[in-house]
Amino acid sequence: MTDNFGLVAAYPEIALLVASSVIALVGVASKTPARGLIHFLTLITLAGLALMLGMRAYAGETIVGFGGLVVSDPMGNWLKCFASIAMFVTIVYGRDYAGQRDMMRGSELYTLALYALLGMFVMISGHNFLVIYLGLELLTLSSYALVALRRDDLNATEAAMKYFVLGALASGFLLYGLSLVYGATGSLALTGVMQAISGGEATLMGSKQVLVLGLVFVVAGLAFKLGAVPFHMWVPDVYHGAPTVVTLMIGGAPKLAAFAIVIRLLGEGLAPLAIDWQQMLAVLSVLSLLVGNLAAIAQTNLKRMLAFSTISQMGFLLLGLLAGVVAGADGLDATNVANAYSSSMFYVVTYVLTTLATFGVILLLSRDGFESDEITDLAGLNQRSPLYAAVMAVCMFSLAGVPPMVGFYAKLSVLQALLASSQPVYIGLAVFAVVMSLVGAFYYLRLVKVMYFDKPTQTGPIEASFDVRSVLSVNGALVVVLGILPGGLMAVCAQAIASLLG
Structure with a gap:
C-alpha cells in the first residue's frame, strides 16, 4: 500500500511527537513540577503506542509513505512495539x-526519553539514507543529554563527554560511508541503491571501488552503534558513568533500533554486496565474542x-x-536469509x-546516596530477598x-542458522x-554464587513500590x-522477516 502523504505510515511517530511536546509543556508550565502527572502521561503514551503498533504489526500490512522515505511494515512495527x-518498563523501574x-x-528525563524513542x-x-541518519542523530543527541543529566556528578559528565566525542566520530563514519554509496549509485533510497547495484550501474566508470569503500565506513558506523569490537570503547565508560536508569535507556530499547538499521542498510539496500559485508561482520563478531567475554x-x-x-x-x-x-550463483539463499535474520531478531x-x-534489580537495590553497581553489593541477596535474587539469577x-531460559533458545537459534548453511x-x-x-x-555464574553463598554486606530492607515489584516479577517470569515456550515469539519474528524479504 502506498500513502502519498505519509500520514498513515507515520501515525505512531506523529502521536509520539505530539505527546512528547505536551509533556514538555506540562513540565515547563508547572511552577511546582507535576512529577506524578508527567510520569502518568508518559506511561499512558508508551502503553498507547505499544497497543497501536502491536495491532498494526498483527495486521501484517506494509505501507510506504512520503514518496518512499518511510515504510511501515510488520518488522518495523513489532520492533517499535517492543521498544x-x-x-x-525502564520508566517504571527508574522513577524512584x-x-x-x-x-x-x-x-x-521523560521528555528526553520520549525524544530518544522518537529517534x-x-x-x-526509515527507507532512505537521510531519514535513517536523522533518526539516528535524534536518538544520539537525546542520549548525550540523558547521560549528562546529573550535572553535578563528575562520572556522568565525563561519560557524556566520551560518548559525545566517540559518537560524533562514529556518526561521521556512517555519514561519509552513506555519501560514498550515494555517489556510486546516485540514489538515497534503499530500493534505488539495491537496484543500481544489482543492475550493474554502480560498477560502471570505476564506482565499484567507491562503493566498497563506502561499505567499509557504513559497517564501521553500524558497529559503533551496536558496541562491537573494535568500536566498543564507549560502552564500558558510558555504562559505568551514566546514572543507572540512563544506562538502561541506552542499553535496552536502542538495541532494537540498531538491529533495524543494520537490516535496512545491509539486508535491504546493500544486499547485493552481502558477500563483502559478511566478511566484515565475521571479523567483528569474533572480536566481540573474544574481547567481551575475556574482559568481563x-x-x-x-x-x-x-x-x-x-x-x-x-x-x-x-x-x-x-x-x-x-x-552461490546469486550470493544469497532465501531460506538461509529468512532463518538467520529471524533468529537475530x-x-x-x-x-x-x-x-x-x-538493571531493574540493580535500580531496585540502589538508594539515595548509594549506587548498587559493584558485584560485592549483591552479596547475600538471597537472604535479603529471595524473589529479587531469583530474578537476577534467572x-x-x-x-x-x-x-x-530464553537466552539458551536465542543462542541455539543463531547456531542452527549457522549450521544450516553447511x-x-x-x-x-x-x-x-x-x-x-x-x-x-564463568562471570555470569560468579554473580549467582555471590548472591547465594556470600555473606551479605548490606542488611537494610529492600523497599519497592507495588508497580515496580509487579513489573519486575513479570519481567523475570x-x-x-x-525459554520454555519460545514458539510464539519466534513465529512473530519469522513472519516479520518473511514480510520484509517478500
Missing part, C-alpha cells in the same frame, strides 16, 4: 532512582561487567546476521527483555545460555561461539516462560 514496552538523585526537577521510531521506519571476567564493577557482556552478546547477534549469506528482543530485568542464566567457515564460527559462551558462563 515502547522497553521504555515503559531518578527522584532520589534530583533528576526529576522538571520533565527533562528510534524514525530509524526503524576481570571486572569488579557490575555495570562494567554487563557492558562487556553486551559487547559479547552483540557478537552473537552479528553471527545471526551473517549466517544468511552463502556463496529473536535474539535482540530476548536480550533486551533480559537486560531490563537485570537473567544471568539466560545471558549465559543455560536451559530452559559452510565449513560457519561451522567453525559456531564452535567458536560455543566456546566463548562457556567462557562467559517471561525470561523463563519464553
